[in-house]
Amino acid sequence: MGKVLMKGNEVIAEAAVHAGCKYFFGYPITPQSELVAYMARRLPEVGGVFLQAESEIAAINMVYGAAGTGARVMTSSSSPGFSLKQEGISYLVGSELPAVICNIVRGGPGLGNIQPAQSDYFQVTKGGGHGDYFLPVLAPSSLQEIVDLTQDAFNIADRYRTPVILMGDGMLGQMMEPVEFLDPKSEELPEKNWATTGTRGDGGPKIITSLELDADGLEQRNKHLQEKIVEMKKNEVRYEMYKTDDADYIIVAFGTVARIAMNAINKARQDGVKVGMIRPISLWPFPEKPFVETRDRVKSYISVEMSAGQMIEDVRLAVNGHAPVDFFGRNGGVVPSQEEIYHKIMAVAGGIEV
Amino acid sequence: MTMKTVFQKTKGLTDKPTHYCPGCTHGVIHRLVGEVLEEMDILEDTIGVASVGCSVLSYEYFNCDMTQAAHGRAPAVATGVKRVLPDRFVFTYQGDGDLASIGISEIIHAAARGEKITVIFVNNAIYGMTGGQMAPTTLIGQKTATTPFGRDASVQGSPIRVCEMLSTLDSTAYIERVSTHDVQHIQKAKKAIRKAFEAQKLGLGFSMIEVLSTCPTNWGLDPNESLDWVKDNMVPVYPLGVYKNKME
Amino acid sequence: MEKKVVFNEEICKSCSLCVEVCPTNVIFLADYLNGKGYRPAAVIDQENCISCAKCGQICPDTVITVFRPVKKEQMV
Numbered sequence: 225m226g227k228v229l230m231k232g233n234e235v236i237a238e239a240a241v242h243a244g245c246k247y248f249f250g251y252p253i254t255p256q257s258e259l260v261a262y263m264a265r266r267l268p269e270v271g272g273v274f275l276q277a278e279s280e281i282a283a284i285n286m287v288y289g290a291a292g293t294g295a296r297v298m299t300s301s302s303s304p305g306f307s308l309k310q311e312g313i314s315y316l317v318g319s320e321l322p323a324v325i326c327n328i329v330r331g332g333p334g335l336g337n338i339q340p341a342q343s344d345y346f347q348v349t350k351g352g353g354h355g356d357y358f359l360p361v362l363a364p365s366s367l368q369e370i371v372d373l374t375q376d377a378f379n380i381a382d383r384y385r386t387p388v389i390l391m392g393d394g395m396l397g398q399m400m401e402p403v404e405f406l407d408p409k410s411e412e413l414p415e416k417n418w419a420t421t422g423t424r425g426d427g428g429p430k431i432i433t434s435l436e437l438d439a440d441g442l443e444q445r446n447k448h449l450q451e452k453i454v455e456m457k458k459n460e461v462r463y464e465m466y467k468t469d470d471a472d473y474i475i476v477a478f479g480t481v482a483r484i485a486m487n488a489i490n491k492a493r494q495d496g497v498k499v500g501m502i503r504p505i506s507l508w509p510f511p512e513k514p515f516v517e518t519r520d521r522v523k524s525y526i527s528v529e530m531s532a533g534q535m536i537e538d539v540r541l542a543v544n545g546h547a548p549v550d551f552f553g554r555n556g557g558v559v560p561s562q563e564e565i566y567h568k569i570m571a572v573a574g575g576i577e578v
Numbered sequence: 579m580t581m582k583t584v585f586q587k588t589k590g591l592t593d594k595p596t597h598y599c600p601g602c603t604h605g606v607i608h609r610l611v612g613e614v615l616e617e618m619d620i621l622e623d624t625i626g627v628a629s630v631g632c633s634v635l636s637y638e639y640f641n642c643d644m645t646q647a648a649h650g651r652a653p654a655v656a657t658g659v660k661r662v663l664p665d666r667f668v669f670t671y672q673g674d675g676d677l678a679s680i681g682i683s684e685i686i687h688a689a690a691r692g693e694k695i696t697v698i699f700v701n702n703a704i705y706g707m708t709g710g711q712m713a714p715t716t717l718i719g720q721k722t723a724t725t726p727f728g729r730d731a732s733v734q735g736s737p738i739r740v741c742e743m744l745s746t747l748d749s750t751a752y753i754e755r756v757s758t759h760d761v762q763h764i765q766k767a768k769k770a771i772r773k774a775f776e777a778q779k780l781g782l783g784f785s786m787i788e789v790l791s792t793c794p795t796n797w798g799l800d801p802n803e804s805l806d807w808v809k810d811n812m813v814p815v816y817p818l819g820v821y822k823n824k825m826e
Numbered sequence: 827m828e829k830k831v832v833f834n835e836e837i838c839k840s841c842s843l844c845v846e847v848c849p850t851n852v853i854f855l856a857d858y859l860n861g862k863g864y865r866p867a868a869v870i871d872q873e874n875c876i877s878c879a880k881c882g883q884i885c886p887d888t889v890i891t892v893f894r895p896v897k898k899e900q901m902v
Contacts, residue, residue, distance in 0.1 A: 247662055273661045277654065278687035285651035285684070289627070289658025292645045297658070315648050420643035420659070422666050424622035429592075431637045433628075433646035581828050585882035585892035596887060600864070601841030605886025761847060761880045794841075801841040 227402040232392065233258035235367045235403055236326055237266060239374035240298050242405050245324070246272030247297040249286035251279060253305045254338040255394035256328035260300065280305035284312030284325070291321040292432045294419030296378055300326035302394075303344050304335065313387055314353030317449070318434025320418075322381035324374070326390040328397040329530075331557030339557025340394035340480060345534035348389045349508040356446055358453055360460050361389040361507040363478045367401040373505070375408045380460055382413045384452050391507065393530065395480045395559060462505035465514055467493070471500030473573060474518055476539050477528040478504050481560065485528050488565035497573045507535070515542035524548040526572055528565055531555050588612040590621055592641045599706075601801020603758040603791040604632060607700055608639055610768040611671070614775055615642065624667040625659050627652040629681075631673035632706040640671075650681025653688035656695045667778055669696040675705045678714040678738050685744070692749025692783035696774045699740060699786055702793040703812060710796030714738045717815055722796070737815060741788050745821040751783035752776075753822040757790040759808040763818075773825060782824045790816060830875040830893050831882075835866035838889045842867070844881035850874045853881060 230238065237259050240248070248263040260276065267274040277283035283299045290297040301309060306327045316323055329344045331337040348361045360380050364370040370392070377388040420430050436442040466486060468474055477485045482503040492499045502514045502525075515525075524547055527536035533551050540549050552568040554560045590612025598604045615621045624642040628634060630649035637644035647655040652670035660668040677685050677699050688695065704722055705711040711724040715737050719728045741755045752774050756767035767789055774785035790812045792804035799807055831853075838860060844867050845853045852874050855865040867889065869875060877894035 247658075249658065275657065275661060275691075278683055281651065282654040282657075282684055282687065285648060285654035286658035286661070288647070288651075289645065289655035289660075290662045291658070292655075293625075293659055293662045295662045297662075311648055312651070319646070420625045420645050421663060422623045422625060423643055429641060430643045431646070432644070433637055435634060435646055579828055579895045580898060581830075581893040582896045583891065584877050584894045585879035585890070587888040587891070591888065595837045598886060600839035601843055602886055605888070606884070609886075609888055761883050764883055801843050802846045805843070 227404045229400055229402050230367065231258060231398065231400050232367050232370065233328065233397040234262045235370050236300070236374060236390065236392070237262040238405060239371040240324065240378070241266055241270055242371070243296065243375045243378040243408055245296040245298050245378060246270060247290045247295050248272070248299065249275050249277050249283040249290070249297070250299050251277050251283050251301065251305060253280070253302045255330060255397050256300050256302050256326070258397070259326065280308040281312065284309040287323050288312060288316055288319070288321060291316065291323045292319070292420050294416035294421065298324045298326065300328065302328045302330045303332050303341070306344060306347065310353035313359070314355050314357070315434055316387040317357045317359070318355065319432050320385040321387070321432070322385055323387045324377045324381055324390060325387055326392070329391065329393045331555070337557045338394060340559055341530045341555060341557055342393060342479060342481065343531035343534065343555055344391070345507065345529070345531060348391055349510070349538070357449060358508050359387055359389050360456055360509070361391055362462070363391045363505060363507050364396065365479050365482045365503065367399070367403045370396070371403055371405060379411050379413065384456055386452065391479070393480050457509040460506055461509045461511045461513070463511035463514055464503040464505060466501040466503065468500035468502065468514070468518060471498050471518070472523045473497065473499040473569060474522050474525050475499065475501040475528055475565070475569070476504070476525055476535065477501060478507060478535065481528055481530055484560060484562050485565050487562040488569060491562070491566050492569045495570070497569060499569050499573070504535070510538045510542065512542045515539070519543045519546035522547055524550055524572060526550045526552060526568060528560065528568070529553045530559065588616050590614070590616040590641055591639055594638050596639055597635060598632060599795045601792065601794045601804060602632070604700060606758050606764055607698065607767070607789050607791065608636065610764070610771050611669070611698060612640065613768065614772045618772070618775060618779070620667050620775070624669065625663070627656045627659070627668070627670040629670060629672040629676040631676050633671055633673060633700065634707070636671050650676050650679070651684055652676065653681065653684040653693065653695070653697065657688055657691070657693050660693060660695050664694070667696070667775065669698060671698045672700065673706070674701045674703065674713040674715045678740055685740070689744045689750050689784045689786070690747045692751070694778055694781055694783060696778050697786040698771065699788040700791045701788055701816065702791040704793050704796050706793045706796055717811060739816060741786070741821040744786060749783045750786070750822045751824040752785040754820045755788040755790070755816055755818050757808055757813060757818055758792070759790070759805040777825055788816070827872060828893070828895065830872050830877050830895070831869050832891045833867055833869070834889050835860050835868070836862070837887050838864055838866035839887060840864040840866065841886065843884045843886070844890065847880045847884045849878060849880065850876055
């Protein structure tokens with residue numbers, strides 16, 4: 225097929241279509257509205273259905289209904305709209321329905337602004353809605369990676385019967401890069417015999433619900449959800465390590481920030497500082513292995529985020545006291561420059577507080 | 579002497595005894611929906627969407643595939659189902675809190691989009707499940723847990739007439755308000771529910787039947803008194819009749 | 827005689843809607859309790875039941891099954 229130059233938001237949409245997603249319910253919100261509009265044009269071409277919902281709440285509930293029929297379905301939003309979806313996401317988890325939900329993060333809290341941010345990290349990685357659960361969260365840092373991770377997202381969703389979050393930021397959504405859409409690799413996935421499609425020819429009524437009035441019964445359900453969490457923690461970790469083999473200092477960054485940090489790292493290396501990066505690609509399950517491997521030989525970690533410091537808590541948990549963990553961040557929609565990150569590295573290496 | 583069966587339980591309902599209060603007309607309305615689905619022979623092609631309220635467990639009573647929706651969101655969930663499976667029959671079953679309070683946006687927009695679903699709207703002018711609070715359809719002067727002195731229009735506004743409101747939307751196909759206060763009206767209610775599903779079968783657009791219903795427990799009346807209360811107090815405020823009909 | 831109305835006593839909730847609606851007043855609440863503690867609706871005077879099925883239609887719990895006696899077809 226060859227490479228095409230596309231905008232990030234549209235890549236997400238096209239990747240979803242390539243993964244077999246035929247149903248999209250969404251609402252416009254900057255900076256992801258192009259994704260919604262692309263789906264409006266594209267889904268009728270593949271015999272799918274696009275519907276602009278009246279709100280993000282309605283959209284997530286339409287996803288719930290469609291997911292219940294066994295279809296591959298997606299919605300997307302940005303931070304304030306993503307907050308609105310939390311009840312619906314909790315229902316998807318409790319009813320064990322697969323779906324992909326994209327959050328293109330913007331400055332917050334409240335109405336905030338439309339510039340890039342990573343300050344929804346807590347919301348996506350710590351469940352987000354009510355109840356005991358975690359969601360797989362995938363954070364691409366390039367448009368080609370979006371293509372692969374979107375495919376993964378739908379497969380993870382179907383494999384474990386769970387919603388999956390695809391998390392980007394406004395910069396990723398707006399940037400343009402060449403991408404290639406290869407045929408998705410086929411995968412053995414469980415049959416959806418729980419789907420509500422009518423009872424003709426298939427036995428008794430199927431019920432999709434997250435209600436369980438008996439406390440012991442609900443505890444059993446939760447045990448089952450927790451078992452899935454254990455499996456996902458084992459099987460769905462993704463990360464990248466960059467120049468960490470001999471590193472004295474390790475930056476921890478994801479998404480757009482990781483790309484900027486890479487330039488800062490290269491410059492610092494030129495100036496004699498042995499610095500590398502751990503780039504979590506799955507924010508949940510958070511990759512512990514790269515930290516276990518490095519925490520006894522590095523002088524410190526630096527978590528770099530477009531937030532006031534959210535991923536840093538997971539870094540600290542993974543480092544478990546074996547090494548100091550420092551922080552550099554910009555928030556409110558400000559994107560850190562590679563100079564700022566470079567200066568932070570040099571200051572930490574030189575023992576100076578910045 | 580040969581005996582012919584004149585009335586028996588429909589296959590549209592499961593065998594599970596309901597949890598509804600004695601005399602609550604939810605049970606009657608469930609039966610009507612079940613009978614219509616059975617008589618139209620569409621039970622196996624139907625997916626129902628249960629809502630939140632006293633009828634939250636309705637997925638245990640309707641003998642078809644059922645999905646349980648978050649409070650107020652049933653029309654959106656039904657939209658998701660019907661858009662993926664346009665040849666199946668999809669209905670929601672909602673009370674006055676679910677449909678007219680938290681779910682007012684979802685019902686208006688599902689109706690505006692002309693979603694080819696059938697909504698069964700059970701209006702008993704009160705919140706039953708949570709202990710008798712005011713509903714958007716509570717009558718002026720009616721005492722509830724949150725209007726202990728009687729609903730006062732100057733403080734809590736006036737009741738919402740959903741049928742009238744939705745009938746202004748062009749993509750609605752069949753809207754009728756019926757009642758359950760005596761056998762004659764119950765029979766009319768069944769005919770209306772049948773028409774609504776026929777409208778869905780013909781692909782005409784959104785259909786809704788608002789059913790005036792009782793809540794003996796929270797009204798503080800016995801079941802028979804409750805039927806009279808519907809006739810004497812609710813029907814004057816919520817006139818029965820057809821509000822939209824694209825069937826002819 | 828064969829019964830015209832049969833009550834599934836265990837699921838009756840004593841709401842009395844059937845008692846009031848019956849045009850021949852043959853339905854009453856029994857003086858014993860079912861498993862749930864309700865006095866189930868019952869009919870003793872089957873003779874005077876006219877099989878109108880109003881009771882069945884008003885019952886929210888589908889407790890009642892209604893039959894009507896039919897004369898045997900004349901053999902041709």
